[in-house]
Amino acid sequence: MGRFHRHDDGTEHEHEHEHPHDHPHEHGDHGDHSGYATGVERVEVLARIFDENDAAALANRTAFDSAGVRCVNLMSGPGAGKTTLLASTLAHLRDRGVRAGVVEGDIETSIDADRLSGLGAQVALLNTGDGFGGECHLDAPMVARALTRLDLTALDLLLIENVGNLVCPAEFDVGAHGSAMVYAVTEGEEKPLKYPVMFRTVDAVIVNKLDLLPYLDADLDLFRANLAKVNPDAVVIPLSARTGDGLAAWFSWLSSVRDRAGAPAETA
Numbered sequence: 001m002g003r004f005h006r007h008d009d010g011t012e013h014e015h016e017h018e019h020p021h022d023h024p025h026e027h028g029d030h031g032d033h034s035g036y037a038t039g040v041e042r043v044e045v046l047a048r049i050f051d052e053n054d055a056a057a058l059a060n061r062t063a064f065d066s067a068g069v070r071c072v073n074l075m076s077g078p079g080a081g082k083t084t085l086l087a088s089t090l091a092h093l094r095d096r097g098v099r100a101g102v103v104e105g106d107i108e109t110s111i112d113a114d115r116l117s118g119l120g121a122q123v124a125l126l127n128t129g130d131g132f133g134g135e136c137h138l139d140a141p142m143v144a145r146a147l148t149r150l151d152l153t154a155l156d157l158l159l160i161e162n163v164g165n166l167v168c169p170a171e172f173d174v175g176a177h178g179s180a181m182v183y184a185v186t187e188g189e190e191k192p193l194k195y196p197v198m199f200r201t202v203d204a205v206i207v208n209k210l211d212l213l214p215y216l217d218a219d220l221d222l223f224r225a226n227l228a229k230v231n232p233d234a235v236v237i238p239l240s241a242r243t244g245d246g247l248a249a250w251f252s253w254l255s256s257v258r259d260r261a262g263a264p265a266e267t268a
Helices: 039-067 082-095 111-116 140-147 196-201 210-215 220-230 247-259
Strands: 070-076 100-106 122-127 157-161 178-184 204-208 235-238
Touching (some): 082 100, 157 247, 196 220, 235 247
16 A cells, blocks of 8 residues: 555545656655556555545544544554553553553454553454455554444543554554554664655654663664654654653653543543
């Protein structure tokens, strides 16, 4: 899906050759289908897929709003630390009386869902290998299936842990009210430039594994500069999910998402 391009106004197309544009976007956001004999047909199929997804995303968001639930879509590449961060987050929310739920997305296994059990949250596992072709992302219809296993009326906040992938998850609206991604300092400072759609899509970028900085040649100033080129408005939250350093800023950002809906304040 990473090669299909949609503009902010909702129009969709492929690019068959390099050419000047009257509308702003980066060529890294899309691909060229002209190498396929079925290029036109591919674009038509993708358009139908995105139309179905957008309708399902609207239905998901309506269900969240009706139940008074705020939803955050959490994305990252594999191994960046989403599940470790979520485990600490669920414990924090439980201790403050926030009723949390998780849609746990993976291609296979219940490993991450099992890690999050017992932390006071409703957890719905969604393996994309079960009826969704083993996709490398979650989309709105998948999330809709997972919602049938959650009691939204008993939740204040729903966290979606997307499949580990820096490309496709960013392209599908799942109905969330906010989105964040986890970037690990081990991944390289160039990641915002190489995967601009992901970094441009999110509201917040969690810079994880700060505890490893003494052992790396990572340049966080360069990472921030690269991020600013694709998303100057992103909130940057440096932390270590393993040690807990910096988690307070992440918790505060989550509270700001909840506060947009006038959610009850967390107890101290």
